[in-house]
Amino acid sequence: MSMATSSCTFIPTSPPQERQLDGESSDDENNNNDEDDEDDNENVNDDDNNGDHLPDGIIELQNGDGFIKRRKSPKVICFCGYRLAQAPLDYYQELVMLYLPWRDEEIDVLLVDCETTFRRNQEAILANHREFTTFDDATLMKALEMSKEINPLDKYELDEMQNEQYVDVMGEAGAYEHVPYQEMIVHPERLDNDEYEALIVW
Incomplete structure (x- = not known):
């Protein structure tokens, strides 16, 4: 590995x-x-x-x-880890693939009765299994079930109808409030009427 x-x-x-x-x-x-x-x-x-x-x-x-x-x-x-009670055909096929020598998957594994092959070579398969395994399948499956119970990712689902809540973030931030624009316009200096008339006369 x-x-x-x-x-x-x-x-x-x-x-x-x-x-x-x-x-x-x-x-x-x-x-x-x-x-x-x-x-x-x-x-x-x-x-x-x-x-x-x-x-x-x-x-x-x-x-x-x-x-x-x-x-x-x-x-x-x-390794997929099939169980004998749930998928016996896949279970025996997996044991044959893992612990018996084979050259062509279709001829040596898929087209033969793997349960019969397992019964015939049970001692060799179990010996090879013990060589690469420190604990039995029951202990492994129990550990997997415990890990699923500790982390139940599939147990909780979101109910969109109950948990749906509309939040207007832009409105809460005041983006839609109209603030009038006010600015004091400074007019240029203007002459009064008398000064203007005096300017025109001469």
């Missing part, structure tokens, strides 16, 4: 129809996987022809069973 960045490919354990499509589509991902497989085959064939060491990132399995190539982008499986 330390490498869980934007360069990782995230694989949720929810059914494909419930996933949000973001990034590249599954067709593009399949095409990229096909290209990676072709690159792997070319690298391995070139190595067989040369007889030298294997290319970087490729490891040969014991007894000549094949090769393993390091992924260019790490894949992270996102």
Whole structure:
């Protein structure tokens, strides 16, 4: 999980129809996987022809069973936490995806009966589950329920009819009050009649 960045490919354990499509589509991902497989085959064939060491990132399995190539982008499986009582099919599918090795999701997980696969590999699944889990599912679900009770975000809703209140902020601030504009106009100095007549006479 330390490498869980934007360069990782995230694989949720929810059914494909419930996933949000973001990034590249599954067709593009399949095409990229096909290209990676072709690159792997070319690298391995070139190595067989040369007889030298294997290319970087490729490891040969014991007894000549094949090769393993390091992924260019790490894949992270996102845990949803289904409950057996509410969604048994999704519950078993999630356990198979998390704790059993699989290569093709559609062939190895979606098209098989995951409950039967779980019953057949129950010991291995539980052993892998104990390796990555410090407490059981019941404790986890109880903690989640307690956190929801402490922070009941969905319990309270606003009733618009009762809580609606009209507030005229501009009116309270006095923006609509008419204040008459008053200014003392200073007239220029004027001559009285006698001074004016005297000015005209001469």
